[in-house]
Amino acid sequence: MLNIKTFVFNPFQENTYVVCDTDSRDAIVVDPGMITPRECSQIEDYIAGNRLNVKMIVLTHMHLDHCVGANALSRLYDAPIAASAADAILGVSIVGQATRFGIYLPESEAVRASIDLTDGYKIMVGEYEFTVITVPGHSPGGIALYCSQENIVLTGDSLFRSSIGRTDLPGGNSRQLVENVRNKLLTLPADTLVLPGHGPSTTVGEECATNPFVM
Ligand SMILES: [Zn+2]
Numbered sequence: 001m002l003n004i005k006t007f008v009f010n011p012f013q014e015n016t017y018v019v020c021d022t023d024s025r026d027a028i029v030v031d032p033g034m035i036t037p038r039e040c041s042q043i044e045d046y047i048a049g050n051r052l053n054v055k056m057i058v059l060t061h062m063h064l065d066h067c068v069g070a071n072a073l074s075r076l077y078d079a080p081i082a083a084s085a086a087d088a089i090l091g092v093s094i095v096g097q098a099t100r101f102g103i104y105l106p107e108s109e110a111v112r113a114s115i116d117l118t119d120g121y122k123i124m125v126g127e128y129e130f131t132v133i134t135v136p137g138h139s140p141g142g143i144a145l146y147c148s149q150e151n152i153v154l155t156g157d158s159l160f161r162s163s164i165g166r167t168d169l170p171g172g173n174s175r176q177l178v179e180n181v182r183n184k185l186l187t188l189p190a191d192t193l194v195l196p197g198h199g200p201s202t203t204v205g206e207e208c209a210t211n212p213f214v215m
Pocket residue numbers: 061063066138157
C-alpha cells in the first residue's frame with residue numbers, strides 16, 4: 001500500500017511528506033523542512049518506528065523552508081538528494097535566504113542535489129512510480145511529483161488549495177507559473193489528490209472549479 005505521512009515544520013508551516021510503500025518499506029522524503037532538534041527527532045522517530053528504508057530525498061524546489069533539513073537526512077540515511085538543476089543556485093544560497101527571512105540556522109551549509117529532476121524523470125517508491133512534472137514559475141526549478149497508479153500529485157509551492165505560489169522571489173515568474181499550473185497540473189484527472197507544500201490537501205477538480213488564480 002502507498003502511505004503518505006504529513007509533517008508541518010518550521011516557521012513557514014511547510015508540509016514535509018514521507019512517502020512509503022508499506023510492503024517493501026521503501027520510502028522517499030519530500031521537502032524535509034526540519035530546523036529544530038525536536039522537528040528532526042519527530043521525523044527520525046517516525047522513520048525508525050515504521051522501519052522505513054529512505055531511498056531518496058526529493059525537493060520540489062530549493063527554497064529554504066523546503067530543503068533546510070535535506071543534508072541531515074541525506075547523511076543519516078545515506079540517501080541522495082534529488083532536485084531540478086535549475087534551482088541549484090537557490091541551494092547554495094540557503095544562508096542568504098535564511099538571513100532574508102530573519103531565521104537562524106544551526107547548520108548553514110549549501111544544499112546540493114546529486115540527481116537532476118528533469119521532466120518525465122521516474123522515481124520508484126517500492127512498486128509505486130512517481131513521474132516528475134516540471135512546473136517552473138514559483139522558482140526556476142519547481143517540480144511536481146505525480147503517481148498515476150494512486151491518483152496523487154505533490155505540487156510543492158506551485159499549486160495550493162485556492163491559491164498558487166508567490167512569484168516575487170528571485171527567479172519567480174507569475175505568467176509562467178499560471179500557464180504551467182493550468183497546462184500541466186490542472187489537466188490531470190479531476191479526482192487527483194493534490195498534496196501541496198503548504199496548507200491542506202485538495203483535488204484537481206476542486207481547483208479547476210474554484211481556484212481564482214488560474215481561472
Ligand atoms: Zn517556495
